Amino acid sequence: MRAALDRAVAQLAGVPLAPGHLDYGLPNALPAGVIDWQHHRLVPLGYDAALALEIIPFKGGTKGYLASPEQRLRYLKALSEVARATTGQCLSRHLGPYLLVKALFFLALMRPTDPARTDKHLKWHYRRHLLQEVLEQYERTGAVDTARFPTLDDYASRHSAPGHP
Known part of the structure; x- marks a missing residue:
């Protein structure tokens, strides 16, 4: 994991930084504005926007x-066309490193602490997968x-995950 993250960081060297939401996606993007800013930080340009549709599978396919x-x-x-016109860089070539970081972020974001919440434990194991x-x-x-990801239900059925609703 560390070697892959080092590779991703090296690939992103030189990408300008911009304010980022870090949990930007369809549930947080509303017509009146973007909500849920508790994890915001500087991120490589395009990180949030490039992943807006790619993160749907991380939700388990049930949202x-x-x-x-x-x-x-x-x-x-x-x-990518907008990024190339404004920064000279093609955004799509950063999707792999962005998704590696996002997968780690999604896993860390929801580590369950209540043993009684089997639904949360299942989702955490799903995100580990x-x-x-x-x-x-x-x-x-x-x-x-991300189209190759199983849904949460598919994962649960294949792994005999206890407590899946």
């Missing part, structure tokens, strides 16, 4: 949000395809 592969590609292409999948994809290809 009612869907983005087709075509939608994800169109969205990332449009963001996703982190491992992201790490394997990133190490093998330098990219991550």
Whole structure:
């Protein structure tokens, strides 16, 4: 994990930093504005926007949000064009490192403490599985395809996870 993170940081060297939400996605982006800023920090440019649709699978597939592969590609292409025009850098080439960091963030964000909350423990184990999948994809290809992630229900059925509702 450390070697992969070092590689990701090296790949992002030279990307300008900008204020970031760190939990930016469809549940936090409302017509009136973006909510839930407790984790904000400086991040590499485009980190939040590039991942807005890619983080849907980290939610387990049960939040009612869907983005087709075509939608994800169109969205990332449009963001990359804007980034290239404004910074000279192609945003899409940073998606692998961004998703590696996001997978770690999602896992750390929700570590359960109450043993009675089997639903939270299941989701934490699911996100550990996703982190491992992201790490394997990133190490093998330098990219991550979130469309290959199982849903939380698929994960639970394959791993006989107790306490899954």
